Structures are given as C-alpha cells and as structure tokens.
Amino acid sequence: MAQVVEKQKVTKSKTPAKAKVYSKEMYLEWYRLMLLIRKFEEKALQMYGMQKIRGFCHVYIGQEAIAAGLESALIEGDAIVTAYRQHGIALGRGITPKAAMAELYGKETGIVKGKGGSMHFFDASNKYFGGNGIVGAQIPIGTGIAFAEKYKGTKNLCVTMFGDGASRQGALHESFNMAMTWKLPVLYIVENNGYAMGTSVERTSNVVELYELGESYNMPSEQVDGMRPDAVHEAILRAAKHIRSGEGPYFLEIKTYRYKGHSVSDPAKYRTKEEVKQYQDIDPVKMTEKKLLNDKLATAEEIKTIKEAIIAEIKEAVEFAENSAFPPASDLYEDNYVQKDYPFLK
DSSP states (O other), rough: OOOOOOOOOOOOOSOOOOSOOOOOOHHHHHHHHHHHHHHHHHHHHHHHTTTOOOOOOOOOTTOOHHHHHHHHHTTTOOOOEEEOOOHHHHHHHHHHHHHHHHHTTTOOOSSSTTTGGGGGOGGGGGOOOOOOOSSTTTTHHHHHHHHHHHHTTOOOEEEEEEHHHHTSSHHHHHHHHHHHHTTOOOOEEEEEEEEEEEEGGGGGGGGOOHHHHHHHTOOOOEETTTTTTTHHHHHHHHHHHHHIIIIOOOOEEEEOOSSSSSSTTOOTTTTTTHHHHHEEEEEEEHHHHHHHHHHTTSOOHHHHHHHHHHHHHOOOOOOOHHHSSOGGGGGGSSSSSTTTTTTGOO
C-alpha cells in the first residue's frame, strides 16, 4: 500500500503587497525559507555522497534569496515553471521537505511518486509546473501557461524561470516574440549565476547584460540584485503590477551566484577562490541573519530556535525518505497519460 504523498497548500494573499518598509515578520519569513533551502540542499549533498540519492542533482545553495523574494511578492493563483536547479523554488512553492527528499530518494512518497527525481518535481495543487530537465524547454511551456491564463480571463501570471545558458536557446526568442505580440501575462526571469555548466556568460555571447535581450522586443526589462530577498521582492512587485495591468510580459535578469558546482559531479575548477569568496561575503542567508540581529528584529535566541526547528525538520524529511518504499514495478504503466477527470483540466 503506497503511503500518501505529503504536501502543504500554500496560502497567499489575494492582492499583492505594496509596502517597501518590511516588518520583522517579513524578514523572518525570508530568513526561514532561505535557511530551510540551505539546510535541505546541504543534506541532499550529504545523502548523495552516501549513495542514498542517485542520478543528477543540482543544488540551489547561494541562490536562496530569489526563492524567498519571489514567493513573498506573488499572489494566490500565480504559476511557476522553472529549470532543473529547482529544489529551492519547489520548497518555496509549498512542496514539503519530506515529499521533496523522498523524491530525491526515488521513493513512492515523493512529490511525483519517485518518478521524477531531482530535476522533475511537479505539483499542480500549488501551480508548480516543474522542474524541467531539457535546457530552455520550460520557456515556451511557461508562455503557454500564461496564454491559458489570458484565455480564461484571470489576473494570474506565470513566472517562467531559466538559467543564463538557456537564454541562448531559440525557443526564448520565439516565446518573447509571441508573448509581446499577444501581451501575455508572463514574467520571464533569468537566474544569471554567471555560468552555464562550466562556461561563463562572457564566453558564450556578445550580450553579457542579459536583460538587454528583452529590450530588443520592447519588453520592459531590468537587472536585479539576486543576493537580497528584499531587492528580488520589490522587482517582482514592479513586474507583476505591469503584467496584471494587461500590458504584457516583463523580463528580469536576477544576478546571483551558486556556491557549489553545476551538479554534484562538478568540482568547479573553472572559478577562482577569490571569486567564490567575493560572493560568499554577501551570502544571502548570513546577511539576512545579520540584519535581523543588528536591527534588533530578532534575538540570538530566536535565531537559534529557528535553526533548531529547521534542522529537526530536515532530519524528519530524511527519516521519512529512508522509511518510505520504492514504487512497485507495475507503476511503470501508471501516470503515462492524462486522465479525463483530472481536476486540473476542469
């Protein structure tokens, strides 16, 4: 008997936030999510080293501020589709650490029953459409989801995320052209961490300021500091306001950095120690913790309590994955076709 996949429903406000002065609660929300992602990814690396997790694995360490600032600025009904470095985005979307870790283990209690692995999380109940393993494939998918929202007459938007390497794909230009022509409610985000696998942006294109790609389609575009959750939050709010007004898509180049290699098999020798340290000095998790303490938004005891709770939650996630069963061989024949009565299609 398969165990029930554990998920949580994300509760969002019905209208976007407007304030630019952020409360203690907001900073704590950002901090908790970023720390949860960091600890989850660190544990995933450890479990991979113990051969508990197999296949590809791309961790989000260093890019956590994007997930935090993104979720706090979106509203109920907004969708997200992203690439394969996606554990952090998925956790922000509401997929629990238990369901996420079980998926990494290939267990039947994973978010997609152990069939997707690290790169292919999916959760229609939270309007999370992956986790996509093909570089750039999610760009037209997100454009299509936005077309559906416009067709249905909603005020929802689709956040379509991709890496700097995927910005070289032809599908991006086709999608940008269609989205601008039809004024689709899509927010394109390139998470520019500087490297497409091991190749720097400077070695792959004459256009190194990637937001300029949107300007060639007259698409509102800007560059964002992706190491600060508040900067990401504010940029998302600006973009979302434009999109919801019916003016069409918006493009954000969010400058970030991954502290680990492209995947678990990448020693990242193409980067200097000095470069890595430069970004580690502005670690979004540590900088947010510092702000909480320096501005007296939280006490050292409160921070300690948050850390202990998150470490316990990650421990429970590992135990859940360890104790879950692998899917039976007969499941190979399940979930290959969409059922006509699938709730999401209604």
